[in-house]
Amino acid sequence: xxxxxxxxxxxxxxxxxxxxxxxxxxxxxxxxxxxxxxxxxxxxxxxxxxxxxxxxxxxxxxxxxxxxxxxxxxxxxxxxxxxxxxxxxxxxxxxxxxxxxxxxxxxxxxxxxxxxxxxxxxxxxxxxxxxxxxxxxxxxxxxxxxxxxxxxxxxxxxxxxxxxxxxxxxxxxxxxxxxxxxxxxxxxxxxxxxxxxxxxxxxxxxxxxxxxxxxxxxxxxxxxxxxxxxxxxxxxxxxxxxxxxxxxxxxxxxxxxxxxxxxxxxxxxxxxxxxxxxxxxxxxxxx
Amino acid sequence: xxxxxxxxxxxxxxxxxxxxxxxxxxxxxxxxxxxxxxxxxxxxxxxxxxxxxxxxxxxxxxxxxxxxxxxxxxxxxxxxxxxxxxxxxxxxxxxxxxxxxxxxxxxxxxxxxxxxxxxxxxxxxxxxxxxxxxxxxxxxxxxxxxxxxxxxxxxxxxxxxxxxxxx
Numbered sequence: 001x002x003x004x005x006x007x008x009x010x011x012x013x014x015x016x017x018x019x020x021x022x023x024x025x026x027x028x029x030x031x032x033x034x035x036x037x038x039x040x041x042x043x044x045x046x047x048x049x050x051x052x053x054x055x056x057x058x059x060x061x062x063x064x065x066x067x068x069x070x071x072x073x074x075x076x077x078x079x080x081x082x083x084x085x086x087x088x089x090x091x092x093x094x095x096x097x098x099x100x101x102x103x104x105x106x107x108x109x110x111x112x113x114x115x116x117x118x119x120x121x122x123x124x125x126x127x128x129x130x131x132x133x134x135x136x137x138x139x140x141x142x143x144x145x146x147x148x149x150x151x152x153x154x155x156x157x158x159x160x161x162x163x164x165x166x167x168x169x170x171x172x173x174x175x176x177x178x179x180x181x182x183x184x185x186x187x188x189x190x191x192x193x194x195x196x197x198x199x200x201x202x203x204x205x206x207x208x209x210x211x212x213x214x215x216x217x218x219x220x221x222x223x224x225x226x227x228x229x230x231x232x233x234x235x236x237x238x239x240x241x242x243x244x245x246x247x248x249x250x251x252x253x254x255x256x257x258x259x260x261x262x263x264x265x266x267x268x269x270x271x272x273x274x275x276x277x278x279x280x281x282x283x284x285x286x287x
Numbered sequence: 288x289x290x291x292x293x294x295x296x297x298x299x300x301x302x303x304x305x306x307x308x309x310x311x312x313x314x315x316x317x318x319x320x321x322x323x324x325x326x327x328x329x330x331x332x333x334x335x336x337x338x339x340x341x342x343x344x345x346x347x348x349x350x351x352x353x354x355x356x357x358x359x360x361x362x363x364x365x366x367x368x369x370x371x372x373x374x375x376x377x378x379x380x381x382x383x384x385x386x387x388x389x390x391x392x393x394x395x396x397x398x399x400x401x402x403x404x405x406x407x408x409x410x411x412x413x414x415x416x417x418x419x420x421x422x423x424x425x426x427x428x429x430x431x432x433x434x435x436x437x438x439x440x441x442x443x444x445x446x447x448x449x450x451x452x453x454x
């Protein structure tokens with residue numbers, strides 16, 4: 001099938017794009033790389049009245065290191081660019097590792113980091129990774145600019161804290177800490193398919209001891225979720241086998257996944273316990 | 288209903304400038320097939336999963352069913368028709384597909400050729416794993432992937448019977 005008719009606006013600047021979003025907050029829908037929105041339009045699951053193609057907006061696709069060590073990734077940075085970017089590999093290798101799982105190369109050449117985050121698919125890797133890394137989302141509208149913490153940006157399945165007139169501008173990742181080791185594990189039916197279950201972890205070590213960790217599950221409910229109980233069990237340990245078994249046992253009480261045509265909710269819970277355990281083991285093995 | 292708004296787009300397609308007035312909703316694949324008659328690019332799923340419609344946009348492979356033609360105004364596009372030289376001689380990759388039985392019905396072939404062409408141009412000495420990751424972005428439902436994998440390895444100058452790899 002093909003998209004239903006729509007009006008197309010192709011702004012050159014962020015200000016122009018934001019003006020359109022302000023003038024038509026109900027009708028206008030931003031188009032980033034289109035690797036989720038265009039299929040939805042082809043299937044007529046999405047029928048926007050007005051598309052605002054952000055592909056030509058200047059200055060939205062940069063990757064830069066700020067003076068305070070924060071890594072800033074522009075919303076329109078192509079996933080393939082972020083995947084191989086030296087600053088991403090050095091400052092936030094977890095993002096590059098996660099991008100291995102985002103579609104295929106042929107999708108990542110067009111798909112953008114910001115589009116992925118703003119699409120907020122429950123099975124999506126990047127929103128989970130941003131939560132594990134403690135990232136901050138930077139947004140803009142004609143009224144104001146603001147920042148939103150990674151825990152507050154996705155507010156449900158395919159739903160974010162963005163107002164209708166607001167655009168995501170960048171995502172800001174805090175500087176890595178010495179002896180920080182991160183990992184992501186997901187299980188999917190085939191490479192490039194949606195995750196059936198996934199976990200992203202970020203662990204800080206002092207000697208062999210993990211003294212702080214963030215454990216995030218995805219495809220585990222409407223939005224990625226930090227597993228506070230599992231984190232508590234893992235903290236202060238060597239992430240040894242016995243600890244990981246305890247952690248895995250705790251996972252079931254902290255997630256509320258949905259079942260679908262591919263997998264039941266119960267099976268998803270078992271897979272989530274497995275990926276959390278494997279992700280912690282992988283992070284631990286990296287120190 | 289009022290007539291839909293149209294706009295002019297210009298693309299370099301296989302080295303030739305193509306300028307058309309189009310509706311915003313026209314997909315790149317339909318511009319290629321219906322307006323330019325370049326039917327070598329196939330439409331499989333039309334939602335990005337199968338890879339049959341993959342073409343090369345500004346040097347990178349992209350699903351032409353997931354791109355608005357208007358979004359790629361000014362871009363340089365290569366399709367399967369633009370791979371062989373002007374006398375119609377196959378590229379090394381195309382010849383390897385022929386020699387290694389890398390196709391049967393041929394539906395997935397144009398997309399695979401475009402992806403692998405762009406990939407090998409960017410990385411002339413790839414690992415077998417990297418080749419498999421590129422092939423994983425395409426569905427083939429008749430030949431199977433062995434011949435495709437052999438063809439890609441031959442074109443990359445790798446041994447044809449490398450170890451089994453996990454995509």
